[in-house]
Amino acid sequence: MIQALAPAASQSQPLADGDMLAAIDLGSNSYHMVVARYTLGQLRIVDRLRETVRMAEGLDGRGGLDAEVRQRALRCLARFGQRIRDIPAHRVRAVATNTVRRLASPQAFLMPAETALGHAIEIVSGREEARLVYLGVAHAQPPRNSHRRLVVDIGGGSTECIIGRGFETLERDSVQLGAVAGTLRYFGNGKLSRRKWREALIEASVEFQQFAATYRSLGWQEVIGASGTNKAIGEICAQMKLTKGAITAEALPVVRDQLLRASSIDDIKLPGLSDDRRPVIAGGLLVLEAAFASLDLQRMVVSKAALREGVLYDMLGRAGDQDSRDTSVDALGQRYGMDRAQALRVEATACRLFDQVAAAWQLSDDDRMMLSWAAQLHELGLTIAHSQYQVHGAYILAQSDIAGFSRQEQQLLAALVRAHRRKVPKTVFEALPDRLLPAARQMSMLLRLAVVLHRGHEDPDIPGLEARADGDALTLRLPPRWLDERPLLQADLAGEPAETAALGIALRFA
Numbered sequence: 001m002i003q004a005l006a007p008a009a010s011q012s013q014p015l016a017d018g019d020m021l022a023a024i025d026l027g028s029n030s031y032h033m034v035v036a037r038y039t040l041g042q043l044r045i046v047d048r049l050r051e052t053v054r055m056a057e058g059l060d061g062r063g064g065l066d067a068e069v070r071q072r073a074l075r076c077l078a079r080f081g082q083r084i085r086d087i088p089a090h091r092v093r094a095v096a097t098n099t100v101r102r103l104a105s106p107q108a109f110l111m112p113a114e115t116a117l118g119h120a121i122e123i124v125s126g127r128e129e130a131r132l133v134y135l136g137v138a139h140a141q142p143p144r145n146s147h148r149r150l151v152v153d154i155g156g157g158s159t160e161c162i163i164g165r166g167f168e169t170l171e172r173d174s175v176q177l178g179a180v181a182g183t184l185r186y187f188g189n190g191k192l193s194r195r196k197w198r199e200a201l202i203e204a205s206v207e208f209q210q211f212a213a214t215y216r217s218l219g220w221q222e223v224i225g226a227s228g229t230n231k232a233i234g235e236i237c238a239q240m241k242l243t244k245g246a247i248t249a250e251a252l253p254v255v256r257d258q259l260l261r262a263s264s265i266d267d268i269k270l271p272g273l274s275d276d277r278r279p280v281i282a283g284g285l286l287v288l289e290a291a292f293a294s295l296d297l298q299r300m301v302v303s304k305a306a307l308r309e310g311v312l313y314d315m316l317g318r319a320g321d322q323d324s325r326d327t328s329v330d331a332l333g334q335r336y337g338m339d340r341a342q343a344l345r346v347e348a349t350a351c352r353l354f355d356q357v358a359a360a361w362q363l364s365d366d367d368r369m370m371l372s373w374a375a376q377l378h379e380l381g382l383t384i385a386h387s388q389y390q391v392h393g394a395y396i397l398a399q400s401d402i403a404g405f406s407r408q409e410q411q412l413l414a415a416l417v418r419a420h421r422r423k424v425p426k427t428v429f430e431a432l433p434d435r436l437l438p439a440a441r442q443m444s445m446l447l448r449l450a451v452v453l454h455r456g457h458e459d460p461d462i463p464g465l466e467a468r469a470d471g472d473a474l475t476l477r478l479p480p481r482w483l484d485e486r487p488l489l490q491a492d493l494a495g496e497p498a499e500t501a502a503l504g505i506a507l508r509f510a
Contacts, residue, residue, distance in 0.1 A: 063104025126174025182283025
């Protein structure tokens with residue numbers, strides 16, 4: 001039984017030679033895990049595990065998950081968890097993609113899933129998934145800096161398309177079609193026909209048309225396919241002696257015609273196609289043909305890397321000085337014209353308070369970073385209106401695609417910003433998993449106090465500021481003379497205990 005789950009890894013601690021890392025990808029078709037050792041500044045893969053779970057098959061029309069598929073997923077995660085039992089929690093990162101995103105109640109699955117794995121599981125948005133895929137491919141096949149490349153990743157439930165240069169993405173999009181989802185959507189009865197294929201191809205192509213013109217106008221010099229569907233089709237092309245492993249516009253119709261010689265999915269016979277891949281190859285090939293047609297692709301090489309490798313390299317960046325979340329927070333501040341000086345004042349005091357109570361409240365380095373980012377972004381909503389700006393800011397943070405952040409991290413940031421002023425709503429943390437709730441309430445209190453202390457935009461160096469935590473109580477001490485000179489601050493602080501009742505923390509002053 002897992003006593004406590006560490007939060008998703010922030011990798012704030014620097015890596016040492018010999019450290020082990022693990023990345024887990026809860027895909028809609030397969031679950032993957034890759035284990036690597038950090039050696040001489042590089043990642044060396046030491047183990048890979050893959051299991052076909054076909055989680056997307058278990059989705060119903062109401063966002064529920066079939067019990068048998070759920071158990072299949074949990075058994076797989078338990079096996080993965082055994083393999084990484086000795087790897088520190090902060091060196092493990094697990095991400096869930098399209099199928100978990102589509103669940104009506106993701107937490108109902110994630111709670112037992114995290115227990116089975118023994119680690120926290122992040123839900124990533126489609127565009128964040130695209131960024132991580134590109135990162136993995138770019139490191140596996142190092143690009144030239146001026147070279148633009150298009151990466152197409154056909155997963156089980158969705159397809160990610162990315163244009164990037166170097167290790168940075170320029171465009172990222174996610175289409176709600178994948179190998180499993182496409183097979184169920186267009187060939188759910190298991191029957192195949194050329195008429196059905198033509199109709200499905202038109203419908204699938206529409207999904208790519210929403211961004212195809214933008215992509216074609218930007219252009220690229222190379223096209224790379226990632227994940228199992230593209231690997232399988234590349235192998236089929238090679239076995240049929242159509243190419244040497246690449247996928248081409250000339251080869252695809254030949255593969256499709258061979259597939260459509262079968263009248264049902266069970267009868268599909270393609271050279272090099274595994275029994276494991278046969279049930280979903282029709283949907284995968286259809287999506288790939290739609291992508292080729294919509295984006296006017298001629299040739300695609302296949303990468304060995306995908307999302308899990310991208311997660312590993314993202315962890316490596318977080319352990320160094322290349323945390324994409326820092327870049328995203330800075331970009332949000334600039335985009336919304338925030339008062340940088342005030343944000344830094346609030347951040348400095350919030351972190352000062354945090355450092356004084358972290359041990360008593362058992363707060364982590366990850367919590368400190370989240371508090372720091374929330375402090376930097378607390379005035380985000382001011383660009384919309386001063387009235388209820390905390391509500392506007394929270395909405396932006398919850399609904400935007402913010403590179404580097406999981407959905408849970410964005411929900412936590414949104415909750416902290418929503419609760420940083422006025423009366424704290426009782427429902428402000430309801431979107432968060434239970435494991436994040438204690439720290440969320442505590443960080444919310446610290447952020448509120450930092451904002452109140454700097455309402456007058458004063459210098460962050462408040463003399464004699466002390467905070468002491470004891471269970472669900474927080475005692476704040478301020479120099480009496482300094483406080484006497486600030487009657488507005490006294491009034492604000494006097495109102496805080498009533499305003500923060502929903503946090504469940506008794507605020508006292510000494």
